[in-house]
Amino acid sequence: MNNKIIQILVPAVAVIVIFESIILVTNLEKNANTAVVSEVTPTTTEAETKVNSFDLSFSTDSKEMKIGKKYEVSVKLTAKENYNLNALDLYVKYNPNAVTVSGLTSLKSLGTPNLLKVSDKKDVIAVNYLFGEVNGMVFTKDKEEILLTFMVTPKTDGSSSFEISTGDSEGDSVTMFVDKSTSKSLNFSSNKLEVQIIK
């Protein structure tokens, strides 16, 4: 008789325990979610990131250019590690009095840039990407990619240079690789392309 009662009670209590587990723990999770009202935002600064994450380099067929002829110049990008980026702003500074820049071509695999323009207000080529993918845009370690190609037509003789802009006097034209996980700009290294323009 007792055994029969226990045989009935054990599953009944087990059901109660399972019910409690589901209901109470679920409520607990709800509470936990609503309790996080003010989230703490990390306040790391760029200074903490000292290692260069990307290398940018210029390449061209010839560093000696004749006035009136067209030359192709490329900006290559190599990631030092695998990175997921949410945005990429690239600004190439040059002297519009010495050369004319045209024929901008961006890296197809990155999609359509948000901005791809030879500026008529500032002495830069501006390329901006906003990566809307949930995981951002993946840049693979050690894979060299041609980020930008453009044509240069020299106008006046002498030396002229192209370099990656890190900001002008108004705080514009800052080249940045924005990391998805931190929304901060990753460090990079770059070279400067010096060309000799002859008649």
Place this chain on the structure above:
Amino acid sequence: MNKQRGISQIAVMIVMLVLAIALPITTNLIKQSQENRSKAAESYSYYQNWNGVCTKTDINYESKASCESALSACNSNTRARNEGWACYENKGTCYTNSSCVTSAKPSCSSLGGSCMNVATCNEEGGSVITGTDCSAACCKVSTPTTCTGKFGSSSTCVSASYCPDASEQGHADNCGSGLICCPSDKVSTNTVTPTTAPTTGGSSTCNGTYHCVYSGANNCAGYCIDECGNKDTSSAYDNCGSATTGTSYWYYTTADVTLTTGAVIAKGTCQQTSSTYASQSDCQTALNTNLSGKTSGVCYASQSACTSANTATGSSYWYLTTADITLTTGAVIPKGTCQQTSNTYASKSTCESNLNNSSNNTYGKTTGTCYASQSACDSANTVVGAPTITSASAVASGTSIKISAVGVSIDHASITASDKSTFVGNMTCSGTTSCTYTVSGLTNGTTYTYWVKACSVNKGDTCPAANTAWKSVTAKAGSIASIVNIKLAFAGVKLNNGQCATNWPVTLKMVDNTGKSVVDQVFNGVPTQTASVNSKGEIIYDFNVTVNNVPGTGGSDLAFFLAGPKHISLKYGKNNQSGWYSNLAGTLGLTGGSTNNYDFSGYSLLAGDVTGNTAGTPDGKIDGRDFSYIKEKANVLASGAAGTNVSGDLDGNCQVNSGDVRLIKQSLTEINGQTY
């Protein structure tokens, strides 16, 4: 077998029962812990003081009640805590409730009371009136004709002057403010009060607290009385009228002295005093008081003694003044002037002895060195160390312009007009680094240029060229305050969807066509939502600021820069602007003393500045970092309650979502299009 099975089933049963009981208890404990943490997160850490300033408390409080309780218990800053303070969860909420700034409260005195603490009020037998301007309690004490101080009911409430003996005055009485309790038999019945001063001669000087009471012809039949009307019979200073007897003396004038009758006593005259004095000392005191030191300060018993004492032959000397000296004529001998002595002296040492004799030289404002000639005086005071004015500024206020100069080693500086030679005035210097001067009575709207030069500590306003550090300042004499009413909109904040855009502060800066700030301040405030919308359905906000010290009237070349909490500074150069303004000079006017209305709601503030080098802190730019920040927030649909500031929420709907990502993209497209 069955028995064993039964035991194991009982064991399982017991474990199950324990679990069934323990689970709800454990869950409840965890829930309480979470609630506590939740409360801690809703900390009330700001309070608003009486003038509407939001201040962060030293510690966070778990609830509004505990915050308010702690603040009200604090003794410091009682006015802030007692009048219109409240605790707020964050600064934004605090702004919203700016209406809690103290409204005008009735003054305690107008209600017949006076401010004092409650204990004193009770002691005085008064009643406390609440809600007045008192930082402590407002106490109303009825004023009885008789009082119950330490003298019992036979005492009377009177002012202190009618109960002159302090030992008789009651304490902690119930007479109320300004009155004391005095034994009735000690109350003075004297009602005599001093009348007008004698018209000629005499003195109003009485000893201690005695008054001078004048009467008779020319009010010269005066006498000194105490508070109870008793005459001062003991003092030689009973000289407030001609009642005093004594001797007249002779004195030697060291400069022309113009009497109030208009008559002039020539310099170098041995003159008899018009009053009589009890002693020679009294005579000398009166001389130095009445004739502003324009005598030798020595009273002689007879004319012959005076004459013989002042027939010294010799030379006049030169001395350097070490402070500005104002003569009775109103003329000023500036500090650093080489001045010739009015007397002649037999020797340099005699001259210096005279200069350094405090009774002869009541000013004491010379170096005490006599020089044989002006050139010797000048050369002896060659400036060591040239003072330098490093910067000078001029700020217009109404029809005045306040000129300020800062520099090194300056304790004397002067202002000249735009021609550099017309002296305007000497600056008042504080320490050796800063000086100020206010030019008044200028014409509104007129631009004035002044030159400021630093001078030697010894040279007054006669700055040697070698030490001249000219700085020019220019200001436009302005008018009084202006009101600026601005209508604006935040991009994407639409009607019925801006629950979290209710307290977004904005800043306003006004610049002229040179890019310089028109007024030396940035205006902060929280615009208020209206029921109106612009053509894009965005809520129109009203933003009103009062601008003081508007330089000039009718300016028409101004541009306003407006920025929001998540919005970059945007230039508005014309009324009803509907797009990017790229001209340098604006076309906006700012008329002093008037209300200036501008509608910028057609071109809403560009949203998206939410982060920068420091995560979550706007940096004045919208770039890829802001996009990334908002995108990541949108991925988790970060949200908050209505009225809060949700970081990354650009459209003010209390949640970060795709709409905010779209808004920042629009902002970037606009900015990039205008910048590149």
